[in-house]
Amino acid sequence: MDFNNILFEQSGNIAYITINRPTKLNALNKATISELNDAFSAAEEIEDIKVIILTGSGEKAFVAGADISEFANFSVEEGQQLAAEGQAKLFDLVANFPKPVIAAVNGFALGGGLELAMAAHFRIASDNAKMGLPEVSLGVIPGYGGTQRLPQLVGKGRAMEMIMTAGMIDAKQALEYHLVNHVTSPEELIPLAEKIAGKILNNSMVAVAAAIKAVNASYDNTVNGFEVEVEEFGKAFGTEDFKEGTSAFLNKRKANFPGK
Incomplete structure (x- = not known):
């Protein structure tokens, strides 16, 4: 499959879906969300694919947020439509995907990037990862499920603090918050994801x-x-x-x- 903004590869029973916009720190835009929808839809149909590993290209960023230039001038109605379509097309699709989705968080996972990681069934992170929902610093709130999934994962108080301060936490804090399951070096991130995937593949x-x-x-x-x-x-x-x-x-x- 040929994509402009993502990479889709299969090795054995594992599909690797990689957001690949390194010059934009893998920021999500409409085209990327659409391609991710296509990739996940294809992965669901390919019988040999049993587990998905979702990551970002390079070591700087998983996804460093949404592409703000796309919606800076949106109206109220356009903003609501943006969130609704994004949730339906990608974030809810990932959350309810019938095959396990492991988010391998390398580097920054901010805004829509953290929301995408949280939609995955669980997360592992490289020790240089930084995570946060900075939307209120732009005069908006998380719109791709962040206000709902973050409290479920870390608790209401910590979620409120993260969202209201627009701050970032590092991988160690993310592990303490139970936002990620494991932290490892950047070099070992994908091998660890593959190791966990292998354990899953032993089962029905x-x-x-x-x-x-x-x-x-x-x-x-x-x-x-x-x-x-x-x-x-x-x-x-x-x-x-x-x-x-x-x-x-x-x-x-x-x-x-x-x-x-």
Whole structure:
């Protein structure tokens, strides 16, 4: 697949989606969001792809925010449309993606960049990473899910402080805040993501997709998360993966999940 602003590569069962606008510190613009939508949509359709590693090109930035020049002169209606379309096209798509998405945060993850990382199922970071939501310093607020996902991850008080001060935290603080799961050197960032992906790939990807749905349901006020868990748990009993997993366990052998 050919893109102008991102790179899409596959190695084995892992897809690598890389935001590639190094001269703009990988800032998100409409074209990049559209290409990311296309890339994730393609990754969902490619059966061999089981895990996504999302990162930015170079070591300076994962995504250093949105491309402000695109919306500096927007009206109220245009601003609302920008947020709504962006959330639907990319951020909610990533959050509810049926295959695991690991954000490998290298360098700056600011504004829309941190919002994109937070939409991923979990995050790891290089030790030079810096994260923040600086929108109020521009007279606006986070519009791609930042006011919702940050409190879920770090708690209301810390989220309020980060948003209201428009400040940045480093990788060590992000780890203490539980915003990221692991911190490593820039050189080891992708290898660590691959190591974690490998552990995920040992399991039933059908069950992993169901677990993603059930966990996300706990953050959706329109559904009962416990009911979703019960439903997905029951559905698992009808899968070939369940039959293989239980058979392998009882016969003390490694499972070979068919993915059905």
